[in-house]
Amino acid sequence: MKRSFANFLNQSPVKCPGFSTHIExxxxxxxxxxxxxxVAAAINSTDSSLEPLTLRWAGGWVRDKLLGIESHDIDVAINSMTGLAFGEKMREYCDAPGYASRHGMRLDDIGNLHKIAANPEKSKNLETTTIKILDFDVDFVNLRTESYADDSRNPVVQFGTAEEDALRRDATVNALFYNLHTAQVEDFTGGLADMRARLIRTPLEPLRTFMDDPLRVLRLVRFASRLGFTIDPAARVAMSDFRVLRALKVKISRERVGLELEKMLRGHDPCRALELLDDIGLYQTIYTDPTRGDHPAPDLSRWSVAYRLLDTLSHDKASGSIYDLLVESEEEKYYAWVLAALTPWALIPDPTTTAGAGKAKSPLPFAALVAREGTKVPNKLCNVIAAAHRHWREIRQCKDSICLDIQLKRRSQRDTIGMAIRKWDARESHWRLQVLYAILVDGMNSVSICLTVSTYIHSGLLSGWQTFLGYLKEQDLMHVTSMTRLVDGKMIAKELSVRPGEWVGRALDVCLSWQLRNPGITDPVGAINEVKRRSKELKIPLET
Incomplete structure (x- = not known):
């Protein structure tokens, strides 16, 4: 039975921080x-063959408004007309003289009409219309009911009632309507009570909901982490059902899996999202190469240390903190969480090169492979993942070496570390994030299962990384990848009276190492003399 917002107001209140019982x-x-x-009134007055139009704002906008979260994305659910048909009628209405002045609207307050045609291959099974109105992104779609085949998440769609539309949705908190005619919230599934209880629950029996569309498993994880809600225990059981996990692999495109995961890791609480994926047992279903069934499975028993450690570090943004030094942008924040998700693969040996492959490239590490094939990360991010996996041991060794040198008061390794950083950063591989990955892997491998992240932090192991980063900052190496060279290949060839060749790259590295050992010197003579001195080692064909 439909419950109006007025009925909801009469219920015994349950405190829900950030939850308002009125939409203003x-x-x-x-x-x-x-x-x-x-617009609806104009259509009703000119077309008596239609059931009178009722317009509702649906789903996410209603949920967010009740929680006091502003939203600029509005879905308009229409009872007796497709979204496309309504959009075309709205355009006719807008073409009439004087409509703008009647509504206090400027000509640019309503954008072009965009039709999104039915496309079952892309999970679009009905024609919708999207338009920008008054700076809102508005989607028009008809109320509908859906039925699913066993082997597909693409439903057969028919016109439905508001209640049927609510029941087909992924969660009760996303199944609320705001009736534009009555200005009341309509609740057909118990979503208001679930919002009070801060609960994510499916409108229908959970197993049916997830088998109809297994992507809803990931959507519920995303909403729970974003809103700070708890997932209903019955839903959690169904989410880990082997039939649901298999359907998630078979029925859902990897692009859709990757999109949901990206939204989680860019969201309000990525640590909570990974914790839910871990607890529910979804990791192997997400991070997999569906084209092969023989890749190894990583040990997840200590994975929680890695993502909780990143969460702890991310809350310390003080100048000079580990997170402050290593994460410089919102994009890098997202990359950091992707790397945290892949730390269980750090100890998995790389795939072997196929015999007879000649000079073929080294195969991708499994960490990068499952990210690329399982979640369809772009090539740029895939390169960062591969580099982080390949370099984390070397990075840890550099850290240990620097800490020992500082302890023993030995000579600085500025040139060695500087050149190593430039190597790690080849192909825009975000060397700072590689260091962060090494820290997370080190924490995961150092903390026993029964210990906590705070134990690792207070054990002094993390202080070694802080010492290492402090050394890089003190030695002005944090921006060594953008360091300007004093000499180029042409200059060296001219000074040595030798034609350029393969030796040039080796000679430039010698010059750069000399610069790093001699900070502040701008005369290139010393660097060139170093190349001359080492000409035999560098295989430079000098005339005798």
Missing amino acids: LTTREAQLRDFLLN
Whole structure:
């Protein structure tokens, strides 16, 4: 039975931080509501063959408004007309003289009409229309009911009632409607009570919900982590059911899996998202190469140390902190969480090169392989993952060496470390994030299963990494990858009176190492003399 918002107000209140029991429209939202109601009234007055139009704002906008979160994405659910048909009628309405002045709208307050045609291959099974109105991204779609084949997540779609539309949704908190005509929230699934209880629950029996569309498993994880809600125990059991996990592998494209995962890791609480994936047992289903069934499975018993350690580090953004020194942008923040998710693969040996492959490239490490094939990360991020996996041991050795040198008061290794950093950073591989990956792997491998992240931090092991980064900062090596060379290949060839050849790259590295040992010197003579002195070693064909 439908429950109005007024009925909800009469229930015994349950405290829910950030949850309001009244939707207060902003001026622009009220303006949009009035505009859409006038469009509906105009259609009703000119087409008596239609069931009178009822417009509702649906799903995420309602949920977020009740939680006090502003949203600029609005789905408009229509009872008796497709989204495309409504959009075309709205365009006719807007073409009439004087519509803009009647609604206090400028000509640029309503954008071009974009049709999104039905496309079952892309999981679009009905025609919708998207348009920008008053700076809101508005999607028009008809209320619908769906039925699924056993081997597909693409449903057969038919017109439905508001209740049927609510029941087909992934979670009750996403199944609420705001009726534009009555200004009331409509609840057909118990979503309001679940919002009070901060609970993510499926409108229908969980196993049926997930078998119809297994992607809903990941969507529920995303909403739980974003909103800080708890997933209903019955839903959690169904999410880890072997039939659901198999369907998630078979029915869902890896692009869709990757998109949901990206939203999680870019979201409000990526640590909570990974924790849920871990606890529910979804890791192997997500991070897999579906084209092969013989790749190894990593040990996940201590994975929680890695993602909880990153969460702890990310909350310390003080100047000079580990996170402050290693993560410089929102994009790198996302990359960091991707790397944290892949730390269980650090100890898995790389795939072997196929015999007779000649000079073929080394195969991707499994960490990069499952990220590319399982979640379809772009090539740029795949390169960062591969580099982090290949270099983490070397990075840890550099850290240990620097810490020992500082302890024994030995000579600085500025040139050795500087050249190593430039090597790690080849192909824009974000060397700082590689260091962060090494820290997370080191923590995961150092902490026994029964100990906590705080134990690792207070054990002094993390302080070694802080010492290492402090050394890099003190030695002005944090930006060594953008260091300007004093000499180039042409200059060296001219000074040595030798034609350029394969030796040039080796000679330039010698010059750069000399620069790193002699910071502040701008005269290139010393670097060139170093090349001359080592000409035989560098195989430079000098005339005798």
